[in-house]
Amino acid sequence: MLHVLQHPLAAHIMTHLRDRRTPPAAFRRLAHQLGILLAIEATRDLATKAETVETPLEACTGRALARPLVIVPILRAGLGMTEPFLDLFPDVSVGYVGLERNHQTAVARSYYCKLPPLDDTRVLVLDPMLATGGSAVQALTVVKEAGAKELSFVCIVAAPQGIAAVQAGHPDVPIFTAAHDRDLNDKKYILPGLGDFGDRLYGT
Numbered sequence: 001m002l003h004v005l006q007h008p009l010a011a012h013i014m015t016h017l018r019d020r021r022t023p024p025a026a027f028r029r030l031a032h033q034l035g036i037l038l039a040i041e042a043t044r045d046l047a048t049k050a051e052t053v054e055t056p057l058e059a060c061t062g063r064a065l066a067r068p069l070v071i072v073p074i075l076r077a078g079l080g081m082t083e084p085f086l087d088l089f090p091d092v093s094v095g096y097v098g099l100e101r102n103h104q105t106a107v108a109r110s111y112y113c114k115l116p117p118l119d120d121t122r123v124l125v126l127d128p129m130l131a132t133g134g135s136a137v138q139a140l141t142v143v144k145e146a147g148a149k150e151l152s153f154v155c156i157v158a159a160p161q162g163i164a165a166v167q168a169g170h171p172d173v174p175i176f177t178a179a180h181d182r183d184l185n186d187k188k189y190i191l192p193g194l195g196d197f198g199d200r201l202y203g204t
């Protein structure tokens, strides 16, 4: 249930995202590029249905996406992964869950939630950093309570503690990540990680 992106371009982008010298404009561009690769990886198993079209020469039966797709970025850093998904899947509905970690306790507090109808949809919850897993577990719970049955969690960097928390709390939810990192520090930041994703994305 853990999928780690294996692609030379993904590895190249990760290295530059991690680099403390990368400024916000370049950071946003790199996050967008990695988001595209992750979006392709996390949607490999989407259901399709037969659809017949007329080419200029004859009828042709191809495949088309069968079910509505919903993305739910966790504010604020998840916004950095939203555009690449919208680029590839322009018809998705977008829900938002706002969570913010307390700097002392690292426990996430919910401050916003707005979700579209989730019946019979496939839902991708997006958050670049899976650290303790507290935010991811909370967001997945909220989205399930709103009716989602088939979910995936997509992130850029995952710590072992966060992976274990999601697997314990939501064993049915596959995790897609571009990097499987080593540990957390005593402030619950990912090691080696890339620092505070939201701060680096928005220059705060």
Ligand code: PRP
Pocket: 074, 075, 076, 077, 078, 099, 100, 101, 102, 106, 108, 127, 128, 129, 130, 131, 132, 133, 134, 135, 136, 162, 188, 196, 197, 198, 199
């Ligand atoms: C970051 C990140 C995740 C969370 C991960 O958000 O975007 O949501 O921390 O940590 P966890 O796995 O220990 O819960 P943050 O609270 O810094 O808010 P921001 O996105 O607004 O910067």
Ligand code: URA
Pocket: 077, 129, 131, 188, 189, 190, 191, 193, 194, 195, 196, 197, 198
């Ligand atoms: N949130 C971040 O942005 N970075 C971390 O390393 C952990 C949580």
